[in-house]
Amino acid sequence: MLGRLGLRTRLAIAFVSVAVLAVGFATFLSNRGLHPRVTASAEGRLERSAEHFADVAAAVYREEGGWTPQAKRTLGHLALLDGLRFRLDGALPEPAASAPVLVSDRRVGTIAVAPAGGGLLTPEEEHLRSSVNRLHLAAGAASVVAALLLAFLLAETLSRPLRRIRDAAQQIEEGDLTARVEPSGDSEMRAVGHALNRLAETLEHEEEIRKASVADLAHEVRTPVSALLSRIEAAQDGVLADEAANLEAMHAETLRLARLLDDLARLAEAEQPGLLIEKRVLDLAEVGLREADALGPLFATKGVAFATELEPVAVRGDAHRLGQVTSNLLSNALRYTALGGRVDLRVGREDGWAVLEVADTGVGIAPEDLKHVFTRFWRGEKSRSRATGGAGIGLAIVHELVRAHDGRIDVESRPGTGSTFRVSLPALDARAS
Numbered sequence: 427m428l429g430r431l432g433l434r435t436r437l438a439i440a441f442v443s444v445a446v447l448a449v450g451f452a453t454f455l456s457n458r459g460l461h462p463r464v465t466a467s468a469e470g471r472l473e474r475s476a477e478h479f480a481d482v483a484a485a486v487y488r489e490e491g492g493w494t495p496q497a498k499r500t501l502g503h504l505a506l507l508d509g510l511r512f513r514l515d516g517a518l519p520e521p522a523a524s525a526p527v528l529v530s531d532r533r534v535g536t537i538a539v540a541p542a543g544g545g546l547l548t549p550e551e552e553h554l555r556s557s558v559n560r561l562h563l564a565a566g567a568a569s570v571v572a573a574l575l576l577a578f579l580l581a582e583t584l585s586r587p588l589r590r591i592r593d594a595a596q597q598i599e600e601g602d603l604t605a606r607v608e609p610s611g612d613s614e615m616r617a618v619g620h621a622l623n624r625l626a627e628t629l630e631h632e633e634e635i636r637k638a639s640v641a642d643l644a645h646e647v648r649t650p651v652s653a654l655l656s657r658i659e660a661a662q663d664g665v666l667a668d669e670a671a672n673l674e675a676m677h678a679e680t681l682r683l684a685r686l687l688d689d690l691a692r693l694a695e696a697e698q699p700g701l702l703i704e705k706r707v708l709d710l711a712e713v714g715l716r717e718a719d720a721l722g723p724l725f726a727t728k729g730v731a732f733a734t735e736l737e738p739v740a741v742r743g744d745a746h747r748l749g750q751v752t753s754n755l756l757s758n759a760l761r762y763t764a765l766g767g768r769v770d771l772r773v774g775r776e777d778g779w780a781v782l783e784v785a786d787t788g789v790g791i792a793p794e795d796l797k798h799v800f801t802r803f804w805r806g807e808k809s810r811s812r813a814t815g816g817a818g819i820g821l822a823i824v825h826e827l828v829r830a831h832d833g834r835i836d837v838e839s840r841p842g843t844g845s846t847f848r849v850s851l852p853a854l855d856a857r858a859s
Contacts, residue, residue, distance in 0.1 A: 437581045441573035449566035453559075464555060468546045472523045472539070475510060480525035480537045483514075487529055501537075510539045521546040587615045591622055598622075603630040647686065650679035703744040703830055707854060710780045711736040711773045713745055717752040718771055721760070729765040737774040739781075740854040743831045748782075751827050754820045755784040755847050763788035763844070780853040785846040791839035799837055800825035824849075 483501055490497035493514065505512045515535050517524070522540040526533050541548075547555070587610045597605035603626055609619030657676050661669070718734050725732035741748075752771075759769045767787040774781055791799060800821050824847075828835045831851050839845035 437584075438574055438577040441577040442570050445569035445573040446566065449562065449569050452565070453562040461555060465546065468548070469521070469523075472521060472541070472546065473525075475508065476523035476525040476537065476539045479505065479508070479510065479512060479539050480527050483527045483535070483537050484529050487527065487534055493535065505539065506542070509542045511542050512540075513538045584615070586610070587619065591615075591619055594622060594626070598626050598629065603633055647683070650682045653679045703747055703827075705742045705744055705831075707740055707742055708745050708748075709738050710741050710743075710748065710782060710851070711738045713748045714752055714771055714773045714782060717749050717756060721753065721756050725760060725769065728760060728763075730760060730763050731768040733768070733770050735770070735772045735774075739773065739775045741780045741831075741851045742854060743851065747827050748831070751824050751849060752782060752784075754824045755782075755849075758820055758847075759784050759786035759788065759845070762786065767844075775853050776850075778853055779850040782849040782851075783846060785844065787844040790841040790843055791837070791845055792841055796837060796839060800835070 479501075482504055486497045486500050487493065490500075498514065501512060501514070511518065514537060516538060518538045518540040520540075522538050524536055524538040527535040527537055545552070590607050590610070594605045594607040605626060606623050607619045609616040609623075654676055657672050657679075661672055714734065714736050718732070718736075722732060756769065756771065763769055763786045769784065769786045772781075772783045772785070825835055828849050828851070833849060833851035836848045836850070837845060838848070
C-alpha cells in the first residue's frame, strides 16, 4: 500500500509517526513517573495531617477533660479550618488517614481524617496534573506540525534530483539517447545521476555500433552479391568469353560469403558458450604449440618472424575453443604486421593466472580505438580491414570465449609500434593436472 504513495506522502507519514510515538512515549513515562509521585505526596500530606490533628485532639481532650460535646465541636471547627473531615473512633471513606490520640502515653482514641472535598489532591495539584497533560497535547500537536513541515521540505529536497533523473530516464526510454541529467543532491543521488549518464552514453554508443554493424554487414554481403549478380547477368547476356575465369571469380565471391556466414555462426556460438564448451584439465602451452605449428608456414610465407616461449601451465578449459582464441589472435597479428615484422607467442604462469600473450610489431591501434577492439563488426580502418579480409568479428569471438572460461583479455597498443593481446585464465595447481 505504501509503495503506491509518493515520496513526500511517505516521508510525512514516517515523520508524523515518529513524532506521535515520541510524544506518546514521553506522556506514558510522565504518567508512570509524575502522577504516582504526586499521589504519594498527597497521601503523605494526609498522613501528616492525621498525625497533626491527633496531637490537636489530645490537647483539646486534656483541656476539656474528655470527649465532651464541646471538645467534639472544637475539633470539628478546627478540621474545617484545615479543609478536613474527621471522625473519632471510626473510619472514613477513602481517601482517609488515621492516627492514635495519646494523652500521657495513654491512648484515648483514634482520629480519622479525610479531605473535605472528597478528593485526595488539592486544587493546585489537580491543576498541575491537568497542565502537564495539556502540555503533552500541545507538544504532540507542535511535533506533528513540525514533522509535516520537515517531511515536505526534505521530500522536496530529495525528490527534485529524483524527478530530474526520472525525466531523463523517460527520455531515454522514449528513444532519446542524448538525454543527460545534471547530478545534484547528496552523494548517493549524484552517484545515481552519474550512473544514469553512463548508462545513456553506453546505450548511445551501442546504438551507434548497431547502426554501423548493420551498415558494415550490408556492405560485406552486398559486395560479393553484386559481383555475383553482375557476372551471372553477363553470362546470361553472353558477353563473357572466358567461362572458366568467370566461374572461378564467382566461386571466389561465394567463398567470401561463406567465410562471412561462418564468422557470424562462430560469433553466435561464442555468445552462448555454456552450451558448446566442454572443460577439461589441459596444458595451455600445448594449445599454443599446436596453433603455432599450424600457422607457422603462413608467417614464413609473409616474411614475418615468429617466435614462441611456452611454459607448461594447467588450466580447466576447452582445448578446441582455446585453440580458436589463440588462432584468432595469431591471425590478427599476422594480418596487421608488415614484411620484416615480428610476432611473439608466450604462455606462462603469473600470480595464479595462466597467461597467453600475443605481441606484434604491426601497425598498432589508436588510443581512442582501444575500447572498441572487442566490439563486433568494429574496425579501426575499415578499408584496410576489408582489403585483408576481416569483418570485425574475430576479436569479438575471442572476447566471448575468454569470458566463458572465467578469464579476461587485455590489450596494449601504440600506433606504429605494435600491439600486445594478453589472455589471463585461472591457473590450476600443478598437482591438479
